[in-house]
Amino acid sequence: MSFVDTIRQWDRGVAHADKKAWAAALEVFLDIQEKNSKILFNIGCLYLINQELDAAEKAFDNSISKDEHLAVAFFQRGTMFYKKQKFEESLGDFQKAFKLLRGNQLIDYKLLGLRYKLYACEILHNVALTQAQLDQWEKAQESLLTALSLKTESKHELVDRALQSILKHKLFALVEMQPGILFRPRKHYVDELENKDYMGKAKVIASIIPQDEFSGFAPLQPRAEDVPVQPKMPEVIKALEGEPHSVLYEFIPETENELAVLPGNIVFVLQKDADNWASVIFNGKRGLVPYNFLEPVEITLSSKQGQGGAVSDVIPAPPIGVPPVRPQRREGSTDFSKDANAAMEGTKDEEIQFCVVKVHFRYTLAICVIPGAAYSVVLQKIGEKLKLPIQHVTLSYTEKDSGQRVTVNELEMKKVWKSVQNGRLVLWCDVSWTQQSQCTEQSVATADLKKVVALHSYAASQPEDLAFHRGDVITVLSKVNDEWFEGQYEDKVGIFPASFVENIGNNDPA
The missing domain is CATH 3.10.20.90 (Phosphatidylinositol 3-kinase Catalytic Subunit; Chain A, domain 1)
Structure with missing residues (x-):
């Protein structure tokens, strides 16, 4: 049984117990294959309600074997032993339950799914009762005096009454859990069992029906019969250039300039030569095809658009007949492939002009x-x-x-x-x-060079850059563009930003 099935059946058993259908609840819990300590505790409690003490003892034993720190299970088993008049076993379980409280006044089992608080004073109340059954009156009195110091609520006045009974060597009633208090599965586990509608319900925001007061969705309306079918708008075949033609016959190329096509292909004719050969584009390829193998077509998917007739979905039969004779190419006729290559080369030349x-x-x-x-x-x-x-x-x-x-x-x-x-x-x-x-050139070059002074320091970031500091005097060798100069400082030559320097006197480096 899966974990989900266990949670689902556990929740069903608790639901029967809430209705006090003890037999139905017990049957559901017994059908669970993998029972944990809490489910076994529930089974023991249901047996205890039905006064089936032997079965209850076995269930509580199994629960404690799976969780030796479950104090409430020891408390319930002590109650079961008391009803079987096994007072020594009952005294041992009550003392074990008190020990598991570890000095606390109570244990609240709400977080574990049990709506019950196990009080230390109530456990000692039952300890004193079993001691009285064993004629241990002095120990019973000590247990009740300890219970008085651990009282937390007004309902625990029963401890005072029990002490008065012990002083008179009289017995009193046993403190028991109310019937139907069982361990429940975690709430978020149970919530996950239900199907959730994350999309939510649709809400009508607006209606195209005038004066529509209907707040939901309108029901399906009957369709009118014999309504004429509106023909689909033709899809336009867009081409960059050329006229569309349909191929009538298969053409097998014999030279590298010719293009293979099949019947039904749509090609775009770029140029028709006098020798009945046409330069066409098909699937991004350009080549030669006999023009008598082609037939002009409209730029629509259907040649019958706008004729008012019904559009036929029948696939037309392939063309029949003998293909025409392959035309002979004249000498000196245009080689369209070479023209295309020349055009491409011309384009590249235009791109790289300098x-x-x-x-x-x-x-x-x-x-x-x-x-x-x-x-x-x-x-x-x-x-x-x-x-x-x-x-x-x-x-x-x-x-x-x-x-x-x-x-x-x-x-x-x-x-x-x-x-x-x-x-x-x-x-x-x-x-x-x-x-x-050399002397003449040096004199000419010296006369033409301009001097500038650095307004800011410049650190070289590239090998061709010229580094200098603020106040350095730089000789301008040439103007690279409006933003960069090439200059010399000491024995170094490189380029530098024009905005980092200022002219000396009336010199203009530009």
Whole structure:
């Protein structure tokens, strides 16, 4: 039996006991296969109510064997022994129950599912009674004097009356649990047994029926007969380009430029040539198909939309007949696949209109050159940027395979352009001087350089950055853009933010 079934049957047994149907409750508890100490306690109590003392003794024994600290079970078994006139066994159980209280005045079993409070003074009351039955009058008097010190409520005046009876060597009534007080399963376990409607009940907020006073849902209404079926709106087949055509016959390609299609396929004709061949798109692929294998169609799923007739769900039969003869392609006819490739290449050329050439000199500069430009054009632009005569400038690049620096010339420039990646190219610039030209160039370069002073300190975050401190004087070598300059400080060259410096005098680094 599962735990859920045990809880459900336990709750049924308690419900019968609440109605004082002791026999029905006992039957339900006995049907539980896995009985815990609380269920066995309930069975013992029901046997005790029916005065079946032997069965009650066995049930209380099993309950105590499963929970040796259940004081109320010892109390009930002591009551059962007293009724069987086994006073020594009864005295032992009452004393054990008192010991399990561990000096407390009571134990409240409400948290365990038993609506009962076991008082220490009541246990000692029964202890004194069993001692009196065994002619132990002095011990009975001591037990009742101890019980008087443990009284907590006014209803315990019975202890006072019991003491007066003991002094007269008279017996008194036994304190017993009321019939029907049983252990109950935990409430949240029982609540989980019921099916819960987490969605709740629907509530009508608004109605489309004028002057509708109905507060719930309207019942199903009879449907009218012979209502004309409204045809479904046609779904438009959207194409980026071309005219839609339906394939009439299967076409097997014989060249790489031709496209395989099957009867019933929808293709989009981009261009029809004079030799009866058409350039089409099908499933994202472009190729050639004989135009006499195709038939123009409307841009709807049904060719009978808007004709007022009923739409047929019957699958049409496949076309019959012999496919037309494959047309002959003329020499020099348009190769649509090559045109497409050329168009794609043209698109790529348009995307990369300029190549950024990064030139490493004493400082680094950048120029924009059209890809594929001649060596003389590139050299001329770099010379103008450096303000140096081109006859003294030598360019080189790093070969991709060997990693060595190779000098650039007119023939080598073609290989250089093949090493361009993402529109970027890196070159190195060297200058060979004569003594006269060197002096002239140094004087020209010195005259053109601008000086700026640092307003703030700048820490280099990249290898190409120039670090300096506030107050340092920096020589501006070039203007990278409106926000960055390239300059030299001491023996270091790099780029730095333009907003971190200020012109000296009337110098303008821009």
